[in-house]
Amino acid sequence: MFVILVYDVKEERVAKALKICRKYLTWVQNSVFEGEITEAKLRMLKDELKGIMDETYDSVIIYKFRTKQYYERETLGIEKPSHEDFIV
Amino acid sequence: MFVILVYDVKEERVAKALKICRKYLTWVQNSVFEGEITEAKLRMLKDELKGIMDETYDSVIIYKFRTKQYYERETLGIEKPSHEDFIV
Numbered sequence: 001m002f003v004i005l006v007y008d009v010k011e012e013r014v015a016k017a018l019k020i021c022r023k024y025l026t027w028v029q030n031s032v033f034e035g036e037i038t039e040a041k042l043r044m045l046k047d048e049l050k051g052i053m054d055e056t057y058d059s060v061i062i063y064k065f066r067t068k069q070y071y072e073r074e075t076l077g078i079e080k081p082s083h084e085d086f087i088v
Numbered sequence: 089m090f091v092i093l094v095y096d097v098k099e100e101r102v103a104k105a106l107k108i109c110r111k112y113l114t115w116v117q118n119s120v121f122e123g124e125i126t127e128a129k130l131r132m133l134k135d136e137l138k139g140i141m142d143e144t145y146d147s148v149i150i151y152k153f154r155t156k157q158y159y160e161r162e163t164l165g166i167e168k169p170s171h172e173d174f175i176v
Contacts, residue, residue, distance in 0.1 A: 004092060004151060008118040029147055030096040030119070046164060053165055059117055060164040063092060063151075067158055076134060076148040077141055 002065045003042065005033045007049075009058040016052045017060075020045065028079075036068075090153045091130065093121045095137075097146040104140045105148075108133065116167075124156075 005025060009017050018027070024045045025033035037045070042062075049060055065071060093113060097105050106115070112133045113121035125133070130150075137148055153159060 006094060006117055006120045008120075029094055029149055032094045032096075032120075032149065049164060055165040058165045059167065061117055061120065062162045062164070064160040064162065065153070065158050070154040070158065072152040074150045074152065076137060076150070077143040077146045079147065 001037065001039070001042075002068045002071065003035065003037055004063040004065075005045075005060065007031050007058070007060045009053060009060075013052055013054070013058065017049060017058075020048045020052065023048075089125065089127070089130075090156045090159065091123065091125055092151040092153075093133075093148065095119050095146070095148045097141060097148075101140055101142070101146065105137060105146075108136045108140065111136075 003025065005021060007017050007021070008031065014031075017031075021027070021033045024037055024041055025035040028034050042064075046062075053060065091113065093109060095105050095109070096119065102119075105119075109115070109121045112125055112129055113123040116122050130152075134150075141148065
C-alpha cells in the first residue's frame with residue numbers, strides 16, 4: 001500500500017522520529033514522508049514511533065491508500081530534498 | 089476530489105499560508121491540510137499561495153485523489169485541533 005505520514009512532535013523528539021520514519025519511507029518535506037510499505041512494516045514503524053512519542057502531546061497522521069492509481073502529486077516551489085538533506 | 093496539502097514555508101510566511109489554506113481546506117496538523125475541493129477552487133488556492141510564496145525557498149506539496157474510496161486515515165497520539173486552535 002501507499003502511505004503519506006505526517007508528524008507533529010515536540011522539538012526534542014523530532015530527530016528520533018525522523019530517523020525512524022526514514023528507515024521505512026521517503027522524506028519529502030519537513031515532517032512529511034511517503035512511500036510504498038507492507039502492513040507488517042507499517043506495524044513495525046508505528047510500534048517504533050509509539051516507543052518514542054508522548055501520545056498526550058505528539059501527533060502522527062498516516063494516510064493509507066490501497067492503490068496509487070487515483071493519486072497525483074503536485075509541488076509548488078522547490079522539491080525540498082534537492083535543497084537540503086533534511087531539516088531536523 | 090480529495091486533497092492533502094502540506095507546506096514548508098519560511099517562518100515569516102507561515103501565518104499567510106495558514107490563512108489562505110484554511111479558507112479552502114481543513115487544518116489537521118502543523119502545516120497539514122486536507123479536504124474535498126473542486127478543480128476551480130484548487131486553482132484559486134494555488135494562485136493565492138503562489139502570490140505569497142518564495143518559490144525558490146518554500147515548498148507546497150498537494151496530493152490529489154480522485155476518490156476517497158481507497159483511503160484510510162489513522163492517527164497516533166492526539167488529534168491536534170482538539171488540543172490547540174492552530175499552531176502558527
